[in-house]
Amino acid sequence: xxxxxxxxxxxxxxxxxxxxxxxxxxxSKPALSTPPSEDVVALDVSGLRxxxxxxPAELTxxxxxxxxxxxxxxxxxxxxxxxxxxxxxxxxxxxxxxxVAAATSGPGAFRHGxxxxxxxxxxxxxxxxxxxxxxxxxxxxxxGFDLPKLLVGSMGRLGVLxxxxxxxxxRPRASTTLAFELGSTQAALDAIAALGRGPLELDALDxxxxxxxxxxxxxxxxxxxxxxxxxxxxxxxxxxxFEGEDDADAWRATSELTWAPEGARVxxxxxxxxxxxxxxxxLAVAGARARYSLGANLAWVAWPDHRPLDELxxxxxxxxxxGMVLTGPPAGxxxxxxxxSVRGGSFAARIRGALDPDARFLEA
Amino acid sequence: MRMQxxxxxxxxxxxxxxxxxxxxxxxxxxxxxxxxLAAFGSDALTAFHQRPLAVVVVETEQEVIDTVRxxxxxxxxxxxxxxxxxxxxxxxPVEGGIVxxxxxxxxxxxxxxxxxxxxVQPGIVNLDVSRAAAPHGLAYAPDPSSQSVCSIxxxxxxxxGGAHCLKHGMTxxxxxxxxxxxxxxxxxxxxxxxxxxxxxDWTGMFCGSEGLFGIAxxxxxxxxxxxxxTRTALAVYGSLQDAGEAVAQIVGAGMLPVAMEIMDAxxxxxAEASVKPGYPKGAALLIVELEGEREEVExxxxxxxxxxxxxGATEVSVTEDVAERALIWKGRKSAFSAVGWxxxxxxxxxxxxxxxxxxxxxxxxxxxxxxxxxxxxNVFHAGDGNLHPLILFDGREEGAVVxxxxxxxxxxxxxxxxxxxxxxxHGVAIEKRAFLPLxxxxxxxxxxxxxxxxxxxxxxxNRGKMLEPAPAPPPAPAPx
Numbered sequence: 001x002x003x004x005x006x007x008x009x010x011x012x013x014x015x016x017x018x019x020x021x022x023x024x025x026x027x028s029k030p031a032l033s034t035p036p037s038e039d040v041v042a043l044d045v046s047g048l049r050x051x052x053x054x055x056p057a058e059l060t061x062x063x064x065x066x067x068x069x070x071x072x073x074x075x076x077x078x079x080x081x082x083x084x085x086x087x088x089x090x091x092x093x094x095x096x097x098x099x100v101a102a103a104t105s106g107p108g109a110f111r112h113g114x115x116x117x118x119x120x121x122x123x124x125x126x127x128x129x130x131x132x133x134x135x136x137x138x139x140x141x142x143x144g145f146d147l148p149k150l151l152v153g154s155m156g157r158l159g160v161l162x163x164x165x166x167x168x169x170x171r172p173r174a175s176t177t178l179a180f181e182l183g184s185t186q187a188a189l190d191a192i193a194a195l196g197r198g199p200l201e202l203d204a205l206d207x208x209x210x211x212x213x214x215x216x217x218x219x220x221x222x223x224x225x226x227x228x229x230x231x232x233x234x235x236x237x238x239x240x241x242f243e244g245e246d247d248a249d250a251w252r253a254t255s256e257l258t259w260a261p262e263g264a265r266v267x268x269x270x271x272x273x274x275x276x277x278x279x280x281x282x283l284a285v286a287g288a289r290a291r292y293s294l295g296a297n298l299a300w301v302a303w304p305d306h307r308p309l310d311e312l313x314x315x316x317x318x319x320x321x322x323g324m325v326l327t328g329p330p331a332g333x334x335x336x337x338x339x340x341s342v343r344g345g346s347f348a349a350r351i352r353g354a355l356d357p358d359a360r361f362l363e364a
Numbered sequence: 365m366r367m368q369x370x371x372x373x374x375x376x377x378x379x380x381x382x383x384x385x386x387x388x389x390x391x392x393x394x395x396x397x398x399x400x401l402a403a404f405g406s407d408a409l410t411a412f413h414q415r416p417l418a419v420v421v422v423e424t425e426q427e428v429i430d431t432v433r434x435x436x437x438x439x440x441x442x443x444x445x446x447x448x449x450x451x452x453x454x455x456x457p458v459e460g461g462i463v464x465x466x467x468x469x470x471x472x473x474x475x476x477x478x479x480x481x482x483x484v485q486p487g488i489v490n491l492d493v494s495r496a497a498a499p500h501g502l503a504y505a506p507d508p509s510s511q512s513v514c515s516i517x518x519x520x521x522x523x524x525g526g527a528h529c530l531k532h533g534m535t536x537x538x539x540x541x542x543x544x545x546x547x548x549x550x551x552x553x554x555x556x557x558x559x560x561x562x563x564x565d566w567t568g569m570f571c572g573s574e575g576l577f578g579i580a581x582x583x584x585x586x587x588x589x590x591x592x593x594t595r596t597a598l599a600v601y602g603s604l605q606d607a608g609e610a611v612a613q614i615v616g617a618g619m620l621p622v623a624m625e626i627m628d629a630x631x632x633x634x635a636e637a638s639v640k641p642g643y644p645k646g647a648a649l650l651i652v653e654l655e656g657e658r659e660e661v662e663x664x665x666x667x668x669x670x671x672x673x674x675x676g677a678t679e680v681s682v683t684e685d686v687a688e689r690a691l692i693w694k695g696r697k698s699a700f701s702a703v704g705w706x707x708x709x710x711x712x713x714x715x716x717x718x719x720x721x722x723x724x725x726x727x728x729x730x731x732x733x734x735x736x737x738x739x740x741x742n743v744f745h746a747g748d749g750n751l752h753p754l755i756l757f758d759g760r761e762e763g764a765v766v767x768x769x770x771x772x773x774x775x776x777x778x779x780x781x782x783x784x785x786x787x788x789x790h791g792v793a794i795e796k797r798a799f800l801p802l803x804x805x806x807x808x809x810x811x812x813x814x815x816x817x818x819x820x821x822x823x824x825x826n827r828g829k830m831l832e833p834a835p836a837p838p839p840a841p842a843p844x
Binding site: 055056057058059060080103105112113114116117126130131132133134136137138139140141142143144145146147149150151152153154155157158169170171173193196197198199200201219220222223226227268269270271272273274294297298322323324338340342343344345346347348350351353354355364 | 476477478479480481500501502522523524525529531533534536537544546550552553554555556557558559560561562563564565566567568569570571572573577589590591592612615616618619620656657658659660663716717718719720745748749750783784785786787788789790791792796800803804805807808810811812814815817818819830
């Protein structure tokens, strides 16, 4: 059953009513927004939509969770600003609430940080139906527990987001992308490590195995040629340069996850350059593929539909890695949203118990 | 400096130290001598003092765990302490409670230049992390003014900021993994060595929890590359409002400096009296720092210079000289202590306003200062609206403390009324417990208490801070 909710009070009532609820926004990450069983009520909050406050000089804004990222992009761009964490799945209808709940940072988060680094305030309904706020609307704030960060990656399982505040940054006035062919994954990882130590400040740094490296520079249009030349010199491998529309196109497949084969489940896996070789080997066994983003701090794994997710769960556990399932066939959605070595232990259990004492939300 | 006891029974001595603490087998590292304990009764917020029952000087993570477990068994409140530089009373013990001193847990356990992470112990001094990272061309970005003495454990517990938050963010933006001992002695691991969290961001939740969730034993820190080029501009203005306006223009021009700081005439005078940075004279001084790639910094420095001159600065200078920059920052970072040259006592306030309302806030603080007849020096992180009014007084004068505290409270009320926060980087702890309801509803605070209770039902970890005891209403506004 799906309830269309258009007010905070309606959300509170629905949570109190239960028996179990799952907030749903744009539906761009169906593995997280499909109720796993009949007794779970989908709370469709896509009607809670719109930017509530935006003062460009302040570089902050407050909006409702159902606001599409595409709409936020458009409004911020009018003032030369953007979301520095570059949320993926814009074209698929991703919303602000979903981006926070799934912690989906896109390739552009390499330079200034991910979702967790830009959410400054949240208002949400907890498992008792109580409306609570954390954080605030200013960029620097150390008052109270950091509930905005807690809700990042909470997958609608700690509370239903009803309002969000973010800080934003100036949008680069121009961008260019260089694609390098390094020949092997290890060579590409070495290049990532070297580039990560500067001095060039890259906007994005992605790896498409086995050895294709995508590096994006953004900033003053007049400096891009010189900076691109420095980048080419630093990597010293055959390269291709993209500008203008081609530059944007070079990232579209990554941002929209369209590179993933039809029907594959896309899983976000936290990695480091050191864990990539092990993960690549494990994926190869299952015929799965991955792209690595944020300087190899994140893998987007495309897991074949016909292989059980438990297999990936076991592989990640063996590697000490953790993942979050985002997409996949709506039918038979996994009951397990997180795979592998999930951290948090008893600390997580205690906080979950405090926010949701009657188990209104799904377990992670 | 005045001393005031947190509870009414300050000075009681000879209380039995529970056998459980002796059983830890720490020998002389279990301090029980009243003279030794006195030093652990206060931190940098000297208004609060409470001699602890004992101090445990730990040298291993296991000793921290064992001590916490002993405290849990015996019902003894504990507070972790690094360098004792909290400006909100964060490491002041409660009566009958102990201090767990972490200074000797100060090692870098791992530093990986490939993943750009460092795993450190909580007692390590902030600046020592950057020192360890420097040979790899890396640094730890958060830089509280006390960075040469403050510890990472305290930074983590209070989500400390610094002058360079504007571009880099606060401590919690740089802590990506935590190994912690919970208040009942259970050890948990949160986050990891990737910058991306999977599942709720437990690491982010633990950061800034002011010690209420237990003690961090290890922290995984994100390191940033040392900037290739840095330029530091100094601009002098005829008024604080003009300087504040220039900040808004720089932001409006789409520039992203790494720091923007403002000092007023009184703060400049204090800095000159102490560390003598040789600042130009004026009603307000704006420091803007740019860092990044050489070409970008050079282009931005030229734009910045034009912008500053057009914004009404009477004098502008830009330097890339390492020694000159160091002196500029020395003057800025020592401003708090330098104010001690101007008055016998002072309160360091820490509030935040939306950056577009800086000018308004400063004009109002000036008005309130004149109305109260109390001098206020202003030093602040202008780029992110983080004010640090320094309220000067002489504690020997009758009623001066109360009047100064009333002004401090009024400034916080102003910050909240303008849409800001009661603390940007110093935390709530004891100092601002009473002000939390200005920002949060009863329901918000009830949830925070529920969370605290779930993690620490006996309220042993840093008892008496942030949420406890339920505060009396804040002091009434001073008559206008």
